[in-house]
Amino acid sequence: MSQRFIRLAEQGRARVRIVIDGQMVAALAGDTLMVALLSHTRHLRESEFGDGKRAGFCLMGACQDCWVWTADGHRLRACTTAVEEGMHIMTHQPEATWPNQPA
Numbered sequence: 001m002s003q004r005f006i007r008l009a010e011q012g013r014a015r016v017r018i019v020i021d022g023q024m025v026a027a028l029a030g031d032t033l034m035v036a037l038l039s040h041t042r043h044l045r046e047s048e049f050g051d052g053k054r055a056g057f058c059l060m061g062a063c064q065d066c067w068v069w070t071a072d073g074h075r076l077r078a079c080t081t082a083v084e085e086g087m088h089i090m091t092h093q094p095e096a097t098w099p100n101q102p103a
Contacts, residue, residue, distance in 0.1 A: 004038040004055060018087040019071075033078035033089060034059070034066055044068060044078055045091040069094055 013028040018036060027036035037044050043053035044066050057065035061080040068078045071088035 002042065003040050004042050005035060007039060016083050016085050018083055018085075018089060020089050021091055027083040029083075031083050033068060033076060033081045033083055033087075036083050037068070037078055037089070037091070041091075067093075
């Protein structure tokens, strides 16, 4: 088993295609990013503070445990963001780019 969540019911909803770390996956309309991610993987992301894998904590948008990023660098809470057709999601924080500032 490679995923954390296994869908047992509600399989009749419309399919939504999203890309997770470059891999096309199918979610169901109305799923959150957390459900979509954990239906295909064992964790949401790696902790930036150590070697721990993160899979969500509060599940209601109050903690910082489920952050994921769009391909263009916007941060999203996986537990409260609904999937949308064509989303490109990254589970590793993109490199920060800072404007060059004169010394």
